[in-house]
Amino acid sequence: MSCAHGLALDAFETAFSVDTSAIVFGRGALTELGEQARALGVKRVALFTDPILAGLPFFETARNSLRSAAIEVLVYDRVKVEPTDASFLDAADFAKREAPDGYVSVGGGSVIDTCKAAALYATYPAPFLAYVNAPIGEGRAIPGPLPPHIACPTTSGTGSECTAIAVCDILALATKTGIAGKRLRPSLALIDPTCTATLPASVVAASGFDVLCHALESFTARPFTARLKPDRPASRPLSQGRNAWSDLGSLEALRLAGKYLVRAVNDASDAEAREQLSWAATLAGIAFGNAGVHLPHAMAYAVAGLVRDFKMPGYPDEEPMVPHGVSVVVNAPSVFRWTSSACAQRHLDAATHLGADTRDAPLEDAGRVLADHVASLMRATHVPNGLTGVGYSAADLDALADRAALQKRLCDNAPRPVSKGDLRALFDGALTCW
Numbered sequence: 218m219s220c221a222h223g224l225a226l227d228a229f230e231t232a233f234s235v236d237t238s239a240i241v242f243g244r245g246a247l248t249e250l251g252e253q254a255r256a257l258g259v260k261r262v263a264l265f266t267d268p269i270l271a272g273l274p275f276f277e278t279a280r281n282s283l284r285s286a287a288i289e290v291l292v293y294d295r296v297k298v299e300p301t302d303a304s305f306l307d308a309a310d311f312a313k314r315e316a317p318d319g320y321v322s323v324g325g326g327s328v329i330d331t332c333k334a335a336a337l338y339a340t341y342p343a344p345f346l347a348y349v350n351a352p353i354g355e356g357r358a359i360p361g362p363l364p365p366h367i368a369c370p371t372t373s374g375t376g377s378e379c380t381a382i383a384v385c386d387i388l389a390l391a392t393k394t395g396i397a398g399k400r401l402r403p404s405l406a407l408i409d410p411t412c413t414a415t416l417p418a419s420v421v422a423a424s425g426f427d428v429l430c431h432a433l434e435s436f437t438a439r440p441f442t443a444r445l446k447p448d449r450p451a452s453r454p455l456s457q458g459r460n461a462w463s464d465l466g467s468l469e470a471l472r473l474a475g476k477y478l479v480r481a482v483n484d485a486s487d488a489e490a491r492e493q494l495s496w497a498a499t500l501a502g503i504a505f506g507n508a509g510v511h512l513p514h515a516m517a518y519a520v521a522g523l524v525r526d527f528k529m530p531g532y533p534d535e536e537p538m539v540p541h542g543v544s545v546v547v548n549a550p551s552v553f554r555w556t557s558s559a560c561a562q563r564h565l566d567a568a569t570h571l572g573a574d575t576r577d578a579p580l581e582d583a584g585r586v587l588a589d590h591v592a593s594l595m596r597a598t599h600v601p602n603g604l605t606g607v608g609y610s611a612a613d614l615d616a617l618a619d620r621a622a623l624q625k626r627l628c629d630n631a632p633r634p635v636s637k638g639d640l641r642a643l644f645d646g647a648l649t650c651w
Contacts, residue, residue: 233441233460234453236399237503238368238379238406242496247278247369247409250321251286257365257404259319261289263312265332266323267296269533270371275412279323279369291315296324296331299521299538301386302345305334312339320366322403325424326375326541329368330383333401336363337383348396350626353387359398368403371412373481373494374424374542376431376502378406381455384541386522392620393518397455402506410495411488417531418482420540422598425478425494427542428470429571429591430549431501434510435459436467437556437563439632441508456509456630466504468570473497475572475594482598512552512635515627516644517544519620520607527601527608539607546595547603550588551646555639557584559632592650603649610648617644 241249254262262283270276271294283290293311297304312320312335322332337348340363346354368378377383381402384395413421441458459467474497480490521544524537532540557564565583569575573590601607609617618641622628628635635643 228445230441230444230446233457233462233507235462235507236381236402237506238403240379240406240408240499242408242499244411244492245409246407247275247412248282250279250367250369250407251282251284251288253405253407254283254288254319254321254365254367255286257319257367259288259365261291261317262319262321263291263293263315263317263335264321264323265293265296265308265328265335267298267328268294270324270328273415275371275409276323279321283321291317296328298327298533299386299541300327300331301388303388305331305385306338306345308332308335309338312336313342317364319364321369322366323369323371325370325372326377329370329375329377329403330385332366332368333383333403334385334396336366337396337401340364348398349387350395350397352625353390353392353394353623359400361400363400366403367405367407369407369409370498372416372420372424373410373413373491373498374427376428376498376505378403378408379499379502380506390522392522392623394624397626399455406499408495408499410492413491413495414485414488418485419529419531421491421494422482422600423529423540423542424498425474425481425542425598426546426595426600428494428498428501429474429478429594430513430542430545431505431510432467432470432474433549433553433567434513435463435501435505435508436471436567437553437560437632438508438511438630455506456626457507458630459508463504463508466500468566470497470501470504471567471570473500475570478594479597509627509630511627511631512556512643513545513549515624516548516552516617516621516640516647517541518624519617520544520547520604520609522620523613523616525608543600543607546591546600547607547650548643548647550592550650551643553591554584554588554646555643556632557587595650602651604644604647605649611645614641614644
């Protein structure tokens, strides 16, 4: 982050914006899909999912609901878990060829993000890196509105149904990055928590830690008032920094995650826990969609991009992959020990909301208390113990730091300025979490 000494106070931001998808939440909400699509004027819909979800009952519920509303359904079921630039482009080719007037995504964050990208590149064709975040891509603005998109999440974690970001691996660079633009945000998030009932424990854990980190990072991001005021209101970034609105969602998401995450992972029959974790994911998605995340996510993109041979039970095993929520949380304890000096009270408040006993904790220990509690939740849900648990060693620290440093949008949102040397030290501290 650049130094702001000497700048007038009125050069800094004084307002923040609140943007989110329209939301329908509750058991059975998926049956409303056809009527909701018809209300948006959709007549010919591209329905996105992945090969496994395409064979599950709730996918048929979605398709039947659309057909009952006399909407033509075009199914794309080749979404890749942890998508790549190649898989985004394959989906975009389908969308260009079929020319739908609306989109529906039924699945986790990979499905929702792929649907966002397909709609973008089919509507406004361009070289792939044109819309990708700088400095990896051009960071080109989306030229105009996109067709309606109804996002129907089937995991309780990514919050992608409420955000204006789509993330993928850039294969040639062995790194993960994203496309960000307000027009990517789905028109409607249709959230039916019964869709999470059949998820394996490992998937609930990975997506649940994504929830937890969204909330922690949004709550501890640098404040929106630390950003320079944009030339035009339309230039205000998606990652504005923490604000009064994002704080509300972050704290409640943390409370819910602290109470229900372990239950939701360890007992598939605990419908209350899985429903409440779905609501936490929604709240955290709204929060980070308006505040942004920071270093655990920036570091996660490097962890995911450089994976060699790690495979997570419960996920497709055709190739090595670190699930997104795992790639984030293995960095989190190290990061929060380090960022605490910038806003110690927030770190302590976050630990309290997660369920840690902070009654006698001095403020100078806030980062350690938060980090230790996150690590205890990782242990209780059988998540790998840091970077070594997903196949990395000290020999990888420089390569990881190099790739994390490319995530400028995320690094700039941290509460402390961060250098490549700092990132290397943070990765070193993340080799093990306990």
